[in-house]
Amino acid sequence: xxxxxxxxxxxxxxxxxxxxxxxxxxxxxxPQAGKIGRWILVVGVVLHxxxxxxxxxxxxxxxxxxxxxxxxxxxxCLVLLYLLLDLRFRMTVMGAFAAPLAFxxxxxxxxxxxxxxxxxxxxxxWLFPVHIAFAFLGNATFALAFGAGVMYLVQDRMLKSxxxxxxxxxxxxxxxxxxxxxxxLSVGFPxxxxxxxxxxxWANTVWGTYWSWDPKETWALITWFLYAGLxxxxxxxxxxGRKAAIFAIIGFLFLLFTYLGVNLLLGGQHTFDAFxx
Numbered sequence: 001x002x003x004x005x006x007x008x009x010x011x012x013x014x015x016x017x018x019x020x021x022x023x024x025x026x027x028x029x030x031p032q033a034g035k036i037g038r039w040i041l042v043v044g045v046v047l048h049x050x051x052x053x054x055x056x057x058x059x060x061x062x063x064x065x066x067x068x069x070x071x072x073x074x075x076x077c078l079v080l081l082y083l084l085l086d087l088r089f090r091m092t093v094m095g096a097f098a099a100p101l102a103f104x105x106x107x108x109x110x111x112x113x114x115x116x117x118x119x120x121x122x123x124x125x126w127l128f129p130v131h132i133a134f135a136f137l138g139n140a141t142f143a144l145a146f147g148a149g150v151m152y153l154v155q156d157r158m159l160k161s162x163x164x165x166x167x168x169x170x171x172x173x174x175x176x177x178x179x180x181x182x183x184x185l186s187v188g189f190p191x192x193x194x195x196x197x198x199x200x201x202w203a204n205t206v207w208g209t210y211w212s213w214d215p216k217e218t219w220a221l222i223t224w225f226l227y228a229g230l231x232x233x234x235x236x237x238x239x240x241g242r243k244a245a246i247f248a249i250i251g252f253l254f255l256l257f258t259y260l261g262v263n264l265l266l267g268g269q270h271t272f273d274a275f276x277x
Contacts, residue, residue: 004058005114007051008072012106014044015079019099026096026170034092041079041099048076062129064136067263071109073132074259075102077140085144089180091172097147127202135195139255141188142227146252148180149245156242178240181248189231196220219258226251 021037024030052073055063064073082098085091155171171177199217200210211217230247233239239247 004051004054007047007054008106009110011044011048011051011076012103012110014040014047015075015099015103015106018044018095019103022092022096022099025092029170031092034095037095037099038083038086038092041083041095045076045079045083048072048079052076062132064132066112066115068109068112068114071105071112073136074139075105075109077136078102078105078143081137081140082144085180085183088183089176091176091180093151093170093172094144094147094180097151098144101143101147125202125205127198127205131195131198131202134191134198138188138191138195139259141184141191142248142252142255145181145184145188145248148177148184149248149252152177152181152245153242153249156245174241178244181244182234182240185227185231185234185244185248189227192224192227196224216258216262219254219262223251223254223258226254 018037018040021033021040025032025034025037052063055069059065063069078098079102082094082102086095151171152174155174155177159174172180199220203212203217204210226247230239230244230251233247234244
């Protein structure tokens with residue numbers, strides 16, 4: 001097993017261990033387990049970054065061109081942004097969402113064909129890593145908003161039905177979850193916008209046009225309008241709470257289709273095959 005595989009599988013195992021500690025904290029009400037889980041995630045994100053460094057040196061460029069690399073990078077962005085969000089809100093319960101999701105993304109990556117290929121010449125541009133960084137960081141931020149939205153709806157339903165199960169004591173207040181949702185939207189939307197803009201400039205250098213209505217571009221624009229509508233609603237109409245949570249969930253489902261569904265089902269210039277051939 002080479003160093004690249006060692007670093008990758010070490011990160012995968014560490015994300016699993018962190019998930020376990022976060023769930024022990026959440027279900028067993030053991031705060032110390034959540035603190036341990038946080039430090040385990042810090043170790044994992046560092047090792048994971050090292051694996052990308054090795055892959056970058058091997059491939060000769062940004063290593064996010066295959067399904068294996070893409071899922072792995074998504075997981076890394078998700079963990080990194082959760083740790084940054086945790087510095088602001090100290091919501092261990094969000095770790096019980098972020099860490100397992102990162103592990104599942106890594107598991108999907110591990111089950112995908114792993115081959116380090118030399119970068120396609122059309123990707124050898126400084127705009128490509130910029131575009132990738134903005135796009136994936138935006139995706140990861142919206143994934144956290146999705147998690148906060150789901151928790152909000154669960155908490156809201158229990159309050160309205162006055163049926164307080166054990167999970168009620170584990171979830172943050174509705175106000176705290178709404179603040180997380182808004183923070184993620186406020187950060188994720190500019191990142192998504194910059195991802196689309198940098199992608200357009202990169203496309204012009206590769207294909208000679210800023211916008212070609214490729215399926216990926218079309219669905220990215222649809223998703224952008226959906227999140228723009230949510231942000232506009234929050235800033236001007238006062239949308240918050242349940243409505244904002246529902247839109248965050250719907251938006252992330254659109255984003256998932258844009259990220260994976262388009263690549264795997266619709267084809268176009270942004271598929272993994274197009275990048276590696």
